[in-house]
Amino acid sequence: MPEGDTLHRAANALQPLVGQQIHAISIHPRAQATRVAETVDGHTLESVTAFGKNLILRFSGSITVRSHLRMSGSWRLRRRTDEITGRPWLVLRASEWEGVLNGGPVLELHTRALARLGPDILATPPDIDKMLTRLRAADQTRTLGETLQDQELVAGIGNMWMAETLWHTQTSPWRRLRDIDEATRRLVLQAAADRMRAAVDSGREPQKQAHARAGRPCTRCGTPIRSWGQGDANRIAYWCPTCQPGPEPSVPAHAG
Numbered sequence: 001m002p003e004g005d006t007l008h009r010a011a012n013a014l015q016p017l018v019g020q021q022i023h024a025i026s027i028h029p030r031a032q033a034t035r036v037a038e039t040v041d042g043h044t045l046e047s048v049t050a051f052g053k054n055l056i057l058r059f060s061g062s063i064t065v066r067s068h069l070r071m072s073g074s075w076r077l078r079r080r081t082d083e084i085t086g087r088p089w090l091v092l093r094a095s096e097w098e099g100v101l102n103g104g105p106v107l108e109l110h111t112r113a114l115a116r117l118g119p120d121i122l123a124t125p126p127d128i129d130k131m132l133t134r135l136r137a138a139d140q141t142r143t144l145g146e147t148l149q150d151q152e153l154v155a156g157i158g159n160m161w162m163a164e165t166l167w168h169t170q171t172s173p174w175r176r177l178r179d180i181d182e183a184t185r186r187l188v189l190q191a192a193a194d195r196m197r198a199a200v201d202s203g204r205e206p207q208k209q210a211h212a213r214a215g216r217p218c219t220r221c222g223t224p225i226r227s228w229g230q231g232d233a234n235r236i237a238y239w240c241p242t243c244q245p246g247p248e249p250s251v252p253a254h255a256g
Helices: 004-013 029-034 036-040 112-116 128-137 144-148 159-168 182-202
Strands: 023-025 045-051 054-059 063-068 074-079 090-093 097-102 106-108 226-230 235-239
Touching (some): 004 045, 004 054, 004 074, 004 182, 023 036, 029 036, 029 106, 128 182, 144 159, 144 235, 159 182
Antiparallel strands (some): 023 090, 045 054, 054 063, 063 106, 074 097, 090 097, 226 235
């Protein structure tokens, strides 16, 4: 699933469209049903920003569009062309450039969902204190791994960045919030913010040390990386049992 850094890179990429009058087109039938293209067509794109895992596009006429990429959606900027291939959810055409949304299952004209989100891990600067306040008010029996991916607590961290951040900070994803002191919570959040910001600035995802490496040796100690489903959504947690000591998952972990 695209995470916060991917959305921030997309927002940066689409900046050449800002200030331009937009001709909007939707080909995908589900996108046509949202009426986003016909609503924004002919309006000026005033800003493109990212918040958590959401891309926010604001147009003249007080029109706001939210795009969430779910598992496999993508935004890209390209030179304007008269040819449209495939079934893009949205094409935003300006005089020279066009932004193309493919596989974007959440595309909507209202942004009520944003009100529920926690602080953006990629805000400049990130409000770590506010994130810590939300963590203190959260269910303290939850594991750290699933808590970090709760967008109502901290917006922008997904499965990959959870795994990589906890590997780098040598913190187990299976520790309960109640067992983690404030200093460790701050360390983890700041590490996530710093590493994700570096990925945005470099335009590249990091070399993965834990995520999707089940059964392969930890690059720090050589122990095989382990994996197991975590939380109600059954996302897969990846961790090194030696470098990230802590409780075992509730069922035996596997290594592949």
